[in-house]
Amino acid sequence: MKFTAFFxxxxxxxxxxxxxxxxxxxxxxxQAFGTVDWELAALQTNATEDFxxxxxxxxxxxxxxxxxxxxxxxxxxxxWIWVSRMRANGSDFTFYPYxxxxxxxxxxxDSPILSVKDLKGKRLGIAxxxxxxxxxLLQALAGQEQLDLNASVEKTYGAPPLINExxxxxxxxxxxxxxxxxxxxxxxxxxxxxxxxxxxxxxxxKEEVPSLGYVFKQGxxxxxxxxxxxxxxxxxxxxxxxxxxxxxxxKILPLTQSDDLxxxxxxxxxxxxxxxxxxxxxxxLAAGRIYTMLRTLSNNLLTGQSENLQQGTFWSVE
Numbered sequence: 001m002k003f004t005a006f007f008x009x010x011x012x013x014x015x016x017x018x019x020x021x022x023x024x025x026x027x028x029x030x031q032a033f034g035t036v037d038w039e040l041a042a043l044q045t046n047a048t049e050d051f052x053x054x055x056x057x058x059x060x061x062x063x064x065x066x067x068x069x070x071x072x073x074x075x076x077x078x079x080w081i082w083v084s085r086m087r088a089n090g091s092d093f094t095f096y097p098y099x100x101x102x103x104x105x106x107x108x109x110d111s112p113i114l115s116v117k118d119l120k121g122k123r124l125g126i127a128x129x130x131x132x133x134x135x136x137l138l139q140a141l142a143g144q145e146q147l148d149l150n151a152s153v154e155k156t157y158g159a160p161p162l163i164n165e166x167x168x169x170x171x172x173x174x175x176x177x178x179x180x181x182x183x184x185x186x187x188x189x190x191x192x193x194x195x196x197x198x199x200x201x202x203x204x205x206k207e208e209v210p211s212l213g214y215v216f217k218q219g220x221x222x223x224x225x226x227x228x229x230x231x232x233x234x235x236x237x238x239x240x241x242x243x244x245x246x247x248x249x250x251k252i253l254p255l256t257q258s259d260d261l262x263x264x265x266x267x268x269x270x271x272x273x274x275x276x277x278x279x280x281x282x283x284x285l286a287a288g289r290i291y292t293m294l295r296t297l298s299n300n301l302l303t304g305q306s307e308n309l310q311q312g313t314f315w316s317v318e
Contacts, residue, residue, distance in 0.1 A: 023052040024227035028214075029064045029073035032057045035099070035180065035271055036077050038252045043238040051227040051234075068093070068215065075216045080287060080313055081133070081294065083215055085303060087310035092218040094315040096232055097210035101274025102196025103127070103134040104182040106167065107174045109191050116194065117145045124153040125163040125172040127181065133211070134176055136297040137199045144202070183270040187263040200290065207286035210276055221315060229317045236276070243272035284314050 030036040040055055056073050058064045064076035069091075080095040087093060107113045113122065116138065126135050142149035156163070156172055160181040167175045167185065174193070175185065186192060197208060214232070221228045241248040249268060256267055288309045295303040 023050055024224045025052050025054050026075060026224075026227070026231055027054045027056055027073045029056045029058045029067045029076045031060060031064070033255055033257050034077075038242060038255050038271070039235055039238045041252050041255060042242050042248050043234055049230060049234065051224075051231050053231070068217075074220060075214050077212055078215045079133075079212055080309075081291065081303060084291065084306065084310040084313045087312060088304055088306040092312070093215055094218040094221065095213045095215050095313055096315045096317070097213040097276050097279050098235070099212045099274040100197070100208050100210045100276055101179045101270060102211055103132075103176065103178045104195040105138065105174055105176050105193040106182050106185045106190050107193055108167075109189050111173065111191065113174055113193060116142050116149070117147055119149060119174060120147060120152045122153055122173040123156065123171070125156045125158065125166050125175040125177070127158065127160040127163045127175070127177040129157050131298055131302045132176070133294060133302070134196045134199070136294055136302070137196065137203065138176060140293065140297055141194075141199050141202055179270055179274070180267060183266045184258070184263055186270075187260065187266040203293070205286050205290060207283045208278065209283050209287045209290060210279065216315075218312060218315070232317065239272075239275060243268070243275065287314075 028036070028040065030040065037055075040053060043053065056067065058067060058076075061078065064073070065078065065082070067073045068076045077098055078095075083093045083095045105116075113119060119142070126132060128135065139149045156166060158166070160177050163172070163175045163177050164181050164185060166172045167190070168188075175182075177185075179195075182192065182195075196211065200209070214235075216228070242252065243249075253264060256264055258264055258267070291303060291309040292307075295307070
């Protein structure tokens, strides 16, 4: 009897110990060589953490959305406008901020374009298409100068690498592109006229509202709340390491896909400028105002028919 009791106790201890060390696997869909890849490469887990990251590389942002909706991954990085639209259609996706970095309007160093009003009559390349958020907001900014930007510029839409190449070949006079493509141009002696954050400030949004974040199903996160929140903490620490530690930064340099020191430095500068300093009620209310603005500017095409940002769009770590 004593031996049996001892054996049962030993089995129970082993079972409890195994359960205690079991980790939540977080499958994250990311684009190869994207900045999320930098952060995850820098993320160091240890024995006390209760999650394990499994990276699934995807071809593009749309592939990520499909993978998330099908359950092939648990998280992607996307924007809260899409999350709100999906929630309005019955999905339970939610958003936690990842980056406050935004796209920018880039011109040649000696270009006569010094402000938005100088775009009149010029050739403008736009990354992301007609419903790109920065393009919609740039039109709103031009409207304050009584300039109908949509009618007064020669527009070229295309993927960011194509837009960069068009500017280099002088086929366009200015490029409105994503932040890392803008940073690469800046490192090659091109000049930033204005970025997305500055556009929003001029339009009356004083709070800094993160444009991109981790997107995941609310139900799944509720089932793994501690592990999910611990992952967010570790992710922020990894980003801070990349911005403060030369050793950490050098380890992920191959992921920048550049051997040029000035390009690497500019990418790091712009990446680190996107750190989330504040995320609370004020920023979330400001997001609601941006949503209303984009809904009007896009004639509902970007946001969908919902008049307001959907409740539950933003994940609470509490």
